[in-house]
Amino acid sequence: GRRLRVLSLATGTRCVGVSTMSAGRGRIVHDCHAEVLCRRALQRYLLREIALPAPVGEGILQRAEGMALAWRLREGVRLHFYVSALPCGECALVPLTSANEGTLVRKAARLGAPQATGQPESAPFVDRNRTGAKPACGMPDDPKGEGIGFHRSGVLRYKSGRSDTRPDARTVCYSCSEKMCRWNHVGWQGALIARLLPRPLTMSTLVVGGPLFDAGFVQDALFGRAAPDDMANDGAAPSTSAAEEVAPPVFLHTQVRFHSSREALEKAQDGVPFAKVSTTGLSIVWSAPVAGHDSPEPRSISRNLPGFHDIIIGHSGERQGLRCDRVGGKRQGVGDVDIEPEPVDSWVSPLSKRLLAECAVESLCSALGSPEAVAEWMLDAEGPSRSACSSPPRKRRRGGDDDRPPSSQEAGACAEASPAAASSPPPFVRYERLKEAFAGDAYRERRRRFHAMRSFARWRRKA
Numbered sequence: 001g002r003r004l005r006v007l008s009l010a011t012g013t014r015c016v017g018v019s020t021m022s023a024g025r026g027r028i029v030h031d032c033h034a035e036v037l038c039r040r041a042l043q044r045y046l047l048r049e050i051a052l053p054a055p056v057g058e059g060i061l062q063r064a065e066g067m068a069l070a071w072r073l074r075e076g077v078r079l080h081f082y083v084s085a086l087p088c089g090e091c092a093l094v095p096l097t098s099a100n101e102g103t104l105v106r107k108a109a110r111l112g113a114p115q116a117t118g119q120p121e122s123a124p125f126v127d128r129n130r131t132g133a134k135p136a137c138g139m140p141d142d143p144k145g146e147g148i149g150f151h152r153s154g155v156l157r158y159k160s161g162r163s164d165t166r167p168d169a170r171t172v173c174y175s176c177s178e179k180m181c182r183w184n185h186v187g188w189q190g191a192l193i194a195r196l197l198p199r200p201l202t203m204s205t206l207v208v209g210g211p212l213f214d215a216g217f218v219q220d221a222l223f224g225r226a227a228p229d230d231m232a233n234d235g236a237a238p239s240t241s242a243a244e245e246v247a248p249p250v251f252l253h254t255q256v257r258f259h260s261s262r263e264a265l266e267k268a269q270d271g272v273p274f275a276k277v278s279t280t281g282l283s284i285v286w287s288a289p290v291a292g293h294d295s296p297e298p299r300s301i302s303r304n305l306p307g308f309h310d311i312i313i314g315h316s317g318e319r320q321g322l323r324c325d326r327v328g329g330k331r332q333g334v335g336d337v338d339i340e341p342e343p344v345d346s347w348v349s350p351l352s353k354r355l356l357a358e359c360a361v362e363s364l365c366s367a368l369g370s371p372e373a374v375a376e377w378m379l380d381a382e383g384p385s386r387s388a389c390s391s392p393p394r395k396r397r398r399g400g401d402d403d404r405p406p407s408s409q410e411a412g413a414c415a416e417a418s419p420a421a422a423s424s425p426p427p428f429v430r431y432e433r434l435k436e437a438f439a440g441d442a443y444r445e446r447r448r449r450f451h452a453m454r455s456f457a458r459w460r461r462k463a
Contacts, residue, residue: 010037010041010284011034011283012032012033012314013279014033015032015033016028016029016171017168017169017171018171020169026431029318032283032314032317033176034083035083037285037351041286042188043190043192043193045287046189047360049290050196052366062074071196072198079201080205081205082206082208083207083209085261086129086218087176087222088159089157089174089175090157090178091221092130092177093151094213095126098125102211103129127148129212130151133157136155136458139156140155156459157178158175180206180222181222184223186246186447187200191438192357194443206222206249208252215253219251228449262279265277281314283312285312286310301320310349357431361374
């Protein structure tokens with residue numbers, strides 16, 4: 001019979017501002033929303049399985065036939081994704097049928113009186129849920145009118161934040177609706193694993209919890225608004241390459257309430273009035289141990305529990321730790337015995353771009369067996385990394401990082417210096433450049449087609 005196995009899970013509702021993002025240089029996690037962290041934990045799990053010398057019975061991957069270094073999902077394995085509430089952004093703007101739903105009832109309970117809707121009492125109720133996600137740069141502002149006219153549909157949005165936040169402290173992370181729509185079209189494996197998993201990794205079902213749900217609206221927000229007939233008129237004809245088409249997941253709703261959800265905690269009980277609940281600033285992340293490796297991962301925050309565990313501070317994007325982890329931290333001691341502090345970079349989460357890139361190189365080195373093989377794989381004249389080096393794609397930028405792909409000398413330095421150096425990209429090989437070398441032609445083509453859609457043509461990709 002069929003059985004379900006949890007591969008990764010995460011919690012979180014915070015993200016960092018643009019100034020923190022720029023200063024982090026790949027060592028902080030920009031977006032600590034649960035959906036994003038859960039996907040990154042899944043990516044780490046996949047990389048750990050790719051690094052195994054031979055497939056194992058409990059694994060979800062197998063070698064792809066007819067390809068030298070490629071994996072695919074095992075026959076019969078399907079992936080499912082659950083989120084306890086509507087993803088922020090476009091998906092959260094679901095239609096409402098009464099003033100006793102969604103953000104309207106929360107606002108009424110907070111103010112202690114029903115809110116005026118601006119509609120005649122005899123007219124059908126027409127309104128939508130509210131979202132704190134703000135229109136992205138270059139998008140028209142929300143009209144903030146009465147009822148359904150408060151928000152504007154179909155615009156790219158950044159993650160939610162206070163309107164009075166300083167400009168340098170505001171986030172430029174796109175909302176989860178935008179990101180999940182992109183993953184559903186391009187593939188959930190991401191660019192760092194795309195060449196090792198050439199076929200797009202897609203979800204069979206996407207289950208949404210919480211009291212609000214509209215199947216048609218959710219499907220359009222997380223998949224349909226990037227339909228092929230929405231191609232922007234920019235002169236770029238649809239490609240006829242072998243980039244595989246993706247099928248939409250089945251969008252489902254569950255009535256099972258998440259016991260720690262905002263709705264569950266804010267519900268009045270035993271006559272106790274409504275009390276506003278603020279979300280926690282910490283994110284908890286976990287991924288399952290790879291079969292055959294029941295010990296904790298080397299970079300896990302727990303030294304006792306199998307698998308990968310992490311706790312991230314949402315507003316800073318750093319791993320939770322001690323002050324002695326920092327440069328200049330005080331030494332601790334017991335009696336006359338000094339205890340050396342942990343390395344000063346122990347606050348860097350393995351889910352950050354830099355360490356995730358290191359994990360990808362380590363897994364590739366384990367799969368190929370030598371740093372020389374890694375260098376040859378990255379610089380194969382017939383492979384996509386060569387085209388990435390010779391003709392880098394034009395980026396839609398939000399930051400100041402260098403986005404060009406690695407040159408032959410830089411990629412060689414990454415993989416040929418020594419077995420130890422091959423596991424960690426040197427500082428001058430930036431994440432974006434390494435990612436392009438690992439992406440693969442099929443993934444880049446799916447990404448190009450996605451950003452050619454009218455709804456996503458103005459997506460600005462950060463460095």
